[in-house]
Amino acid sequence: MNNNKQAITIKGTKDGLTFIIDETCSFDQILKELETKLSSSVVDKDHPMVKVNIHLGNRYLTKEMKDDFLQIVRSKNNLIINEITSNVITKHEAKEWQKDLEVSTITRMVRAGQTVHVQGDLLLVGDVNPGGSVSATGNIYILGRLNGIAHAGLEGDRQAVVVAAYMNPTQLRIADLLSRSPDFATEGVYMECAYVDEEHDKILIDRIQMLSNLRPNLRSMERRISNG
Amino acid sequence: MGEAIVITSGKGGVGKTTTTANVGTSLALLGKNVCLIDTDIGLRNLDVVLGLENRIVYDIVDVVQGRCKVKQSLVKDKRFDCLHLLPASQTSDKSAITPEGIRDIINELKSDYDYILIDCPAGIEQGYKNAIAGADKAIVVTTPEKSSVRDADRIIGLLEKEDLGTPHLIINRIRTHMVKTGDMLDINDIIGILAVDLLGIVADDDEVIKSSHHGEPIAFQPNTKASISYRNIARRILGESVPLMSLEDDKGMMSKVKKFFGIKS
Ligand SMILES: Nc1ncnc2c1ncn2[C@@H]1O[C@H](COP(=O)(O)OP(=O)(O)OP(=O)(O)O)[C@@H](O)[C@H]1O
Ligand SMILES: [Mg+2]
Numbered sequence: 001m002n003n004n005k006q007a008i009t010i011k012g013t014k015d016g017l018t019f020i021i022d023e024t025c026s027f028d029q030i031l032k033e034l035e036t037k038l039s040s041s042v043v044d045k046d047h048p049m050v051k052v053n054i055h056l057g058n059r060y061l062t063k064e065m066k067d068d069f070l071q072i073v074r075s076k077n078n079l080i081i082n083e084i085t086s087n088v089i090t091k092h093e094a095k096e097w098q099k100d101l102e103v104s105t106i107t108r109m110v111r112a113g114q115t116v117h118v119q120g121d122l123l124l125v126g127d128v129n130p131g132g133s134v135s136a137t138g139n140i141y142i143l144g145r146l147n148g149i150a151h152a153g154l155e156g157d158r159q160a161v162v163v164a165a166y167m168n169p170t171q172l173r174i175a176d177l178l179s180r181s182p183d184f185a186t187e188g189v190y191m192e193c194a195y196v197d198e199e200h201d202k203i204l205i206d207r208i209q210m211l212s213n214l215r216p217n218l219r220s221m222e223r224r225i226s227n228g
Numbered sequence: 229m230g231e232a233i234v235i236t237s238g239k240g241g242v243g244k245t246t247t248t249a250n251v252g253t254s255l256a257l258l259g260k261n262v263c264l265i266d267t268d269i270g271l272r273n274l275d276v277v278l279g280l281e282n283r284i285v286y287d288i289v290d291v292v293q294g295r296c297k298v299k300q301s302l303v304k305d306k307r308f309d310c311l312h313l314l315p316a317s318q319t320s321d322k323s324a325i326t327p328e329g330i331r332d333i334i335n336e337l338k339s340d341y342d343y344i345l346i347d348c349p350a351g352i353e354q355g356y357k358n359a360i361a362g363a364d365k366a367i368v369v370t371t372p373e374k375s376s377v378r379d380a381d382r383i384i385g386l387l388e389k390e391d392l393g394t395p396h397l398i399i400n401r402i403r404t405h406m407v408k409t410g411d412m413l414d415i416n417d418i419i420g421i422l423a424v425d426l427l428g429i430v431a432d433d434d435e436v437i438k439s440s441h442h443g444e445p446i447a448f449q450p451n452t453k454a455s456i457s458y459r460n461i462a463r464r465i466l467g468e469s470v471p472l473m474s475l476e477d478d479k480g481m482m483s484k485v486k487k488f489f490g491i492k493s
Contacts, residue, residue: 109423111385112378129381129421130374147421 007033016051016082023057027065031072038076052079056086100137110134110148117154130170139163139218145188149173158196161215163208167192172203179203230261232334232344233465234363236387238379240350242371243400246436248347249277250455251367253447254462256311260342263302265314265334267359268349269324272316279306279443280313289317292329298336307448312341322354327361334362343465352386360387366395367427372402372412381422396427398461403432428461429472430454 007030009020021030052073061069066084073079089097102120110116110124112131122136125143133149134140138160140152145166151173153160158175168188171180174196191208195215206214235248245268252264266274269289275281286301291314298314305311314333317324330346337344348359360366366387370380380397387395399418406412419426430436433454439446447458453473460470 109385111388112381114385127421127423131378131381 008037010037016053017079018053018055020055021057021059023059027061031068034069034072038072038079049078049080051082053082054084056084058087060086060088060090103141104136112148128169135173136160147188150194152194153196158198159215161211161218162194163211164192166190167194167205172205174203177201177203230338230341230344231365232338232346232363233365233367234346234348234360234392235367235369236348236356236359236383237350237369237376238352238383239370239376242369242376243398243430244350244369245274245277245347246440247367247369247398247400247430247458248274248345249440249445250447250458251461251465252311252343252345253278253308253445254459255343255345255465256305256308257447257459258462258466259310260466261310261340262343262345263312263314263337263341265330265337265344265346266316267325267330267346267355269316269355269358270318270321271349272318274347275303275313275315276443277440278313278445280315281443284315287315287317288330288333289320289324291333292325298333322349322358325358327358330358331362352383356383356386360390360392363392366390366392367398368395368422368424369398369400370418370422371400372407372414372418374413377413377418377421384422384424394424397422397424398427399429401432402429426472427464428457430457430461 005022005025007022007025009022011018011020070081073081099119103123104118104120105123105125106116106118107125109126110128110132112129115133115135116122116124117135119137121138122134122140123143124134124141127144128134128142128146128148128150130147133151134142135151135154137153137155137157140150140162142150142162142164146162146164146169148169149171150162150164150169152162153175156175158177160174162172162174166188167190168186169181171178172194174194177196179202189205192205193208193211193214194203194205196202197204211218235244235251237244248264252262255262264274264278265288266272267288268274275284280303283303286296288301290296291298291301302312302314305313334344334346346359346363349355368380368383368387370376384395397419399415402415403412407414415426415429431453433452435449435452436446436454439449446452446455449455456473460473463470
């Protein structure tokens with residue numbers, strides 16, 4: 001082990017500080033060096049908040065390691081972590097990702113009292129009847145009639161959408177938001193999509209044709225990855 | 229080898245017992261050997277609708293618990309030699325019989341009868357599980373009310389998990405004037421939601437209640453709307469393609485009929 005080698009290289013950029021972590025040295029060494037470097041004059045106490053980006057290279061940090069690392073950075077009160085990037089993920093994480101990116105096609109009726117859940121996007125060829133419900137961590141596309149409940153972005157993805165050939169749901173949920181049908185009977189609408197309007201913090205419904213403007217990167221890898 | 233058909237609905241009071249009695253009677257009228265089984269233990273009334281109450285000696289619980297043979301428990305109809313009833317018990321509850329017990333009885337009856345119709349109790353619990361145990365096919369009865377259709381949908385979902393094929397639907401107690409005013413679901417709405425094949429429709433008719441009261445299933449009467457409906461259902465069960473009867477001289481109704489039979493043979 002070369003002790004002269006720097007475990008952490010700190011660079012200042014216009015976006016804040018970038019910590020580049022050497023791939024070969026031990027984790028203990030990194031923590032030790034982080035402690036000393038941050039205690040020295042890298043950051044001046046009176047300075048406003050500084051964003052920190054951490055580049056791990058080909059190193060993988062477990063959750064515990066990440067927590068240890070972040071705790072040291074956070075103890076310096078004017079540093080905030082913007083992003084931690086690594087070139088590697090575990091097989092498990094990769095599989096979860098893949099699932100999140102998959103579209104599961106299900107051909108059936110979802111009847112009263114039945115529920116269908118998928119990880120990733122759901123393409124349902126069939127109806128969701130009153131009293132039936134579908135959910136997905138990603139988007140929900142229904143090639144049929146939505147007369148029951150649909151919950152897209154189940155784990156908090158507010159970018160997720162619900163698209164239906166016929167939209168007449170009793171309830172729509174996207175991430176943490178909920179909207180329900182009015183108490184009087186309504187006719188449904190054809191070819192519509194539901195999405196979260198961040199400005200008003202609520203679920204809105206629009207024509208399917210608007211989706212390309214509302215969610216231009218509906219299927220992009222980056223979106224899912226940044227959504228974790 | 230006979231065929232066992234369970235008649236079920238989820239919701240109570242929509243006409244399962246009435247349908248069992250009348251479809252069974254109609255099949256017998258067409259010369260088939262028919263056995264009706266009442267599985268509504270503790271709330272039996274198929275015997276009353278058929279007017280056979282005073283002839284019951286043994287019931288299904290006696291058979292399952294080994295107090296008598298299946299044949300001993302069968303009550304022969306007053307009118308037909310080819311129609312029999314296996315009555316439910318008045319006193320026990322649903323736990324007195326088991327799915328296996330019912331299955332054994334039905335398998336035994338199949339060698340003697342062309343059709344075995346099983347009248348199912350309301351609900352989706354043990355009584356329902358008993359009733360479907362020995363069935364080859366299922367008929368779901370609904371009325372044109374939202375709550376009834378919702379329960380029918382629930383039951384169809386459960387039936388699809390069994391090895392019974394797609395259930396067939398009977399819409400009972402249609403009141404044409406209320407459908408017209410939009411206060412009841414119409415046939416197309418119901419078929420649209422349930423997405424199963426329609427076996428028949430029966431109008432809401434005071435004669436049905438009257439004839440049940442007198443223990444003479446309406447299917448015997450030559451010319452009421454309901455009796456024709458039940459006999460048509462029986463003919464469809466035998467595989468004939470009988471057009472839906474118009475419940476009123478209503479063009480809208482006839483065009484729906486055409487539509488169904490445009491899709492189905
Ligand atoms: N087509 C009809 N027109 C008028 N009355 C009807 C019709 N069908 C059934 N009824 C009446 O509705 C009531 C309930 O019918 P029935 O007992 O057959 O229902 P069920 O589904 O067997 O009920 P349960 O769930 O209690 O077993 C009875 O009084 C019956 O006479
Ligand atoms: Mg009954």
